[in-house]
Amino acid sequence: xxxxxxxxxxxxxxxxxxxxxxxxxxxxxxxxxxxxxxxxxxxxxxxxxxxxxxxxxxxxxxxxxxxxxxxxxxxxxxxxxxxxxxxxxxxxxxxxxxxxxxxxxxxxxxxxxxxxxxxxxxxxxxxxxxxxxxxxxxxxxxxxxxxxxxxxxxxxxxxxxxxxxxxxxxxxxxxxxxxxxxxxxxxxxxxxxxx
Amino acid sequence: xxxxxxxxxxxxxxxxxxxxxxxxxxxxxxxxxxxxxxxxxxxxxxxxxxxxxxxxxxxxxxxxxxxxxxxxxxxxxxxxxxxxxxxxxxxxxxxxxxxxxxxxxxxxxxxxxxxxxxxxxxxxxxxxxxxxxxxxxxxxxxxxxxxxxxxxxxxxxxxxxxxxxxxxxxxxxxxxxxxxxxxxxxxxxxxxxxxxxxxxxxxxxxxxxxxxxxxxxxxxxxxxxxxxxxxxxxxxxxxxxxxxxxxxxxxxxxxxxxxxxxxxxxxxxxxxxxxxxxxxxxxxxxxxxxxxxxxxxxxxxxxxxxxxxxxxxxxxxxxxxxxxxxxxxxxxxxxxxxxxxxxxxxxxxxxxxxxxxxxxxxxxxxxxxxxxxxxxxxxxxxxxxxxxxxxxxxxxxxxxxxxxxxxxxxxxxxxxxxxxxxxxxxxxxxxxxxxxxxxxxxxxxxxxxxxxxxxxxxxxxxxxxxxxxxxxxxxxxxxxxxxxxxxxxxxxxxxxxxxxxxxxxxxxxxxxxxxxxxxxxxxxxxxxxxxxxxxxxxxxxxxxxxxxxxxxxxxxxxxxxxxxxxxxxxxxxxxxxxxxxxxxxxxxxxxxxxxxxxxxxxxxxxxxxxxxxxxxxxxxxxxxxxxxxxxxxxxxxxxxxxxxxxxxxxxxxxxxxxxxxxxx
Numbered sequence: 001x002x003x004x005x006x007x008x009x010x011x012x013x014x015x016x017x018x019x020x021x022x023x024x025x026x027x028x029x030x031x032x033x034x035x036x037x038x039x040x041x042x043x044x045x046x047x048x049x050x051x052x053x054x055x056x057x058x059x060x061x062x063x064x065x066x067x068x069x070x071x072x073x074x075x076x077x078x079x080x081x082x083x084x085x086x087x088x089x090x091x092x093x094x095x096x097x098x099x100x101x102x103x104x105x106x107x108x109x110x111x112x113x114x115x116x117x118x119x120x121x122x123x124x125x126x127x128x129x130x131x132x133x134x135x136x137x138x139x140x141x142x143x144x145x146x147x148x149x150x151x152x153x154x155x156x157x158x159x160x161x162x163x164x165x166x167x168x169x170x171x172x173x174x175x176x177x178x179x180x181x182x183x184x185x186x187x188x189x190x191x192x193x194x195x
Numbered sequence: 196x197x198x199x200x201x202x203x204x205x206x207x208x209x210x211x212x213x214x215x216x217x218x219x220x221x222x223x224x225x226x227x228x229x230x231x232x233x234x235x236x237x238x239x240x241x242x243x244x245x246x247x248x249x250x251x252x253x254x255x256x257x258x259x260x261x262x263x264x265x266x267x268x269x270x271x272x273x274x275x276x277x278x279x280x281x282x283x284x285x286x287x288x289x290x291x292x293x294x295x296x297x298x299x300x301x302x303x304x305x306x307x308x309x310x311x312x313x314x315x316x317x318x319x320x321x322x323x324x325x326x327x328x329x330x331x332x333x334x335x336x337x338x339x340x341x342x343x344x345x346x347x348x349x350x351x352x353x354x355x356x357x358x359x360x361x362x363x364x365x366x367x368x369x370x371x372x373x374x375x376x377x378x379x380x381x382x383x384x385x386x387x388x389x390x391x392x393x394x395x396x397x398x399x400x401x402x403x404x405x406x407x408x409x410x411x412x413x414x415x416x417x418x419x420x421x422x423x424x425x426x427x428x429x430x431x432x433x434x435x436x437x438x439x440x441x442x443x444x445x446x447x448x449x450x451x452x453x454x455x456x457x458x459x460x461x462x463x464x465x466x467x468x469x470x471x472x473x474x475x476x477x478x479x480x481x482x483x484x485x486x487x488x489x490x491x492x493x494x495x496x497x498x499x500x501x502x503x504x505x506x507x508x509x510x511x512x513x514x515x516x517x518x519x520x521x522x523x524x525x526x527x528x529x530x531x532x533x534x535x536x537x538x539x540x541x542x543x544x545x546x547x548x549x550x551x552x553x554x555x556x557x558x559x560x561x562x563x564x565x566x567x568x569x570x571x572x573x574x575x576x577x578x579x580x581x582x583x584x585x586x587x588x589x590x591x592x593x594x595x596x597x598x599x600x601x602x603x604x605x606x607x608x609x610x611x612x613x614x615x616x617x618x619x620x621x622x623x624x625x626x627x628x629x630x631x632x633x634x635x636x637x638x639x640x641x642x643x644x645x646x647x648x649x650x651x652x653x654x655x656x657x658x659x660x661x662x663x664x665x666x667x668x669x670x671x672x673x674x675x676x677x678x679x680x681x682x683x684x685x686x687x688x689x690x691x692x693x694x695x696x697x698x699x700x701x702x703x704x705x706x707x708x709x710x711x712x713x714x715x716x717x718x719x720x721x722x723x724x725x726x727x728x729x730x731x732x733x734x735x736x737x738x739x740x741x742x743x744x745x746x747x748x749x750x751x752x753x754x755x756x757x758x759x760x761x762x763x764x765x766x767x768x769x770x771x772x773x774x775x776x777x778x779x780x781x782x783x784x785x786x787x788x789x790x791x792x793x794x795x796x797x798x799x800x801x802x803x804x805x806x807x808x809x810x811x812x813x814x815x816x817x818x819x820x821x822x823x824x825x826x827x828x829x830x831x832x833x834x835x836x837x838x839x840x841x842x843x844x845x846x847x848x849x850x851x852x853x854x855x856x857x858x859x
Contacts, residue, residue, distance in 0.1 A: 073340075074253060074340070079252060085248065086249055086252075090245040093245055120289055121289070124246060124289075124315035125246055128243075128249050128336060128338075
């Protein structure tokens with residue numbers, strides 16, 4: 001039961017964190033009581049998870065946006081690994097696309113139409129999983145494609161790659177944490193945000 | 196049904212919920228309709244696997260039945276195979292193999308299902324383009340679950356609009372009523388389906404009604420509301436010839452109307468039909484050009500297809516081989532179908548079909564890869580004439596064609612065309628030979644042959660729908676020899692030909708007499724049809740539940756089809772007007788024709804059954820099903836009429852129907 005209470009508190013806490021600037025409720029989490037090691041671990045993991053999400057999910061400049069939360073909500077008993085599955089699909093796709101883009105931009109005669117096509121695709125899939133910064137980088141990339149600015153495109157490609165790498169790392173950490181929580185007997189709290 | 200689905204599923208690329216979809220189809224039917232919109236059958240097409248997976252999950256959460264596809268070609272085949280198995284389509288705009296807009300056009304012409312476009316590109320110009328191409332809606336990625344929850348509105352709206360139009364035609368009233376009655380009992384979204392099925396407006400599709408008959412359930416000039424006009428084969432022929440006369444570019448509705456001189460036809464009817472036709476031609480010629488370049492198969496196929504499939508090719512059209520310019524297409528279509536009822540009505544459509552096939556150069560290529568639509572796929576490449584998978588040398592085609600022509604000529608239906616057909620035949624042969632000279636893909640040739648043999652005097656009504664490919668199929672089904680398209684070849688043809696069938700049927704059906712009541716018994720319910728047809732049979736089964744009568748309907752419903760396939764014809768016709776009775780008599784083809792006509796079909800047979808089946812089966816299915824069921828009946832029918840009907844039906848029904856039929 002304590003775990004449940006802790007979880008609930010964490011959910012509330014997380015919610016408040018996402019909505020605005022970090023409130024001064026942090027102390028409350030410190031007063032959680034845990035009777036056993038398992039509970040301790042769960043709580044710690046949950047806290048980490050929350051903080052990570054805080055960093056990652058942000059309305060404007062976060063690595064992820066509300067679309068990611070939608071994905072999490074789509075996960076249910078019949079699809080327990082939905083989020084992990086979709087994110088993996090995205091990273092496989094994006095890797096392929098980024099490789100194609102690198103090749104295409106290295107050509108002597110850059111086919112901007114093709115490049116634009118790839119970027120469009122990347123933009124679509126990144127926005128579907130909520131990788132906000134990747135999507136924004138793609139938008140810039142497309143603008144450069146339209147004016148056929150090779151240097152600009154190359155710079156953007158680097159930017160997109162970086163963002164992809166970043167969000168990939170963060171998500172991997174997130175999934176690892178979730179795994180730990182589940183392994184220690186807890187359950188991942190559903191975080192609902194009103195974005 | 197399950198078996199069929201399995202096979203289909205395995206072949207299609209990333210179709211995930213096929214099995215589930217089908218099984219649930221059945222389940223749905225027995226469910227009460229008040230669960231709507233749950234159970235809505237959605238087909239999602241997107242090359243991005245991430246998005247596809249997300250959409251699938253979202254749609255499942257909305258309690259929809261989802262089928263996913265990552266390639267447009269596969270999706271199109273899927274749609275053709277399982278006509279009536281989908282209610283709405285979600286398609287991405289930007290796809291590497293085939294443009295989303297092209298898919299949209301095809302679906303609109305062939306199946307008339309609501310299509311919702313999706314894209315990360317949210318610019319107004321892009322959205323506008325989607326709307327102009329006929330999309331019901333345009334969603335901007337990332338798509339939220341809430342947006343998907345409401346997509347059922349497009350299905351309902353379309354059905355109700357169709358219903359309203361049909362109601363005004365008067366002749367469909369009975370059908371509608373019957374269908375409605377059945378719906379409730381059958382399909383969870385039966386209301387929509389029924390209306391859709393019965394009323395499915397087949398503007399481009401050949402409503403089987405003949406011109407004369409068409410007028411009956413055609414627009415009633417006296418009514419204040421414009422009744423839905425069914426573009427029967429005859430009517431379309433006249434339209435095409437009028438356009439040809441004026442010149443495709445210079446044709447205006449007013450002048451066309453004058454030239455056609457059809458009482459009861461309004462300028463608005465002509466205008467909208469012209470618009471669709473133009474789009475179709477553009478697509479075809481555009482594809483043809485691309486096809487010639489991109490797909491060698493496509494190129495040669497075209498000429499061959501045209502020649503082979505059409506009994507009466509418009510020489511003009513044929514001459515234009517290679518890429519069928521709109522003019523030829525028009526000309527081709529202008530050839531009066533009525534001339535040879537028994538003749539290759541299909542032929543006319545063939546060019547169109549070819550065009551259509553050309554349009555999907557990719558499709559052709561896909562053939563090899565995709566197992567489940569295979570027969571179909573191959574056909575496509577070959578120009579939709581038939582399904583042949585073999586690649587016979589071009590010469591064969593010619594000979595085959597000749598043989599076919601000779602076969603056809605004698606078998607040509609009573610009447611008028613006798614002389615004409617022979618003439619056509621000769622011309623066709625010449626043309627064919629010419630075609631053959633050109634570099635052609637092998638694939639096309641073999642198919643041509645196949646189709647020829649199969650279809651004895653199939654009356655292929657020029658299908659206005661884009662699915663010109665299919666035209667080829669029809670002949671196959673005609674099995675005038677009584678040996679109904681058992682051959683695989685036929686099946687293939689049928690598949691691609693879905694859209695055409697509808698259009699074709701309309702014209703021809705009129706010839707079909709209901710007299711052959713006996714046919715019904717001989718008719719094999721689509722259900723029994725081969726698994727390949729799965730979609731058809733499945734549907735039929737559903738339809739059959741009602742009664743065999745509703746052959747057309749039954750197809751879709753893939754319910755237990757009663758012994759008669761009769762329903763097939765009905766199925767085809769979402770117009771709902773098809774009378775079950777007619778269908779039964781004539782063999783599957785009849786159904787087609789009748790369906791479109793609606794009024795002209797004598798409702799000998801338990802129309803009720805038909806009606807109900809219609810209603811029950813999703814409208815989409817009707818098309819397919821009818822063909823399938825009809826095909827079966829074919830053997831029973833007299834060749835003369837039946838052939839005609841059959842062909843029509845074949846064409847009319849989605850290829851898969853035919854397959855099923857033949858496979859039986």
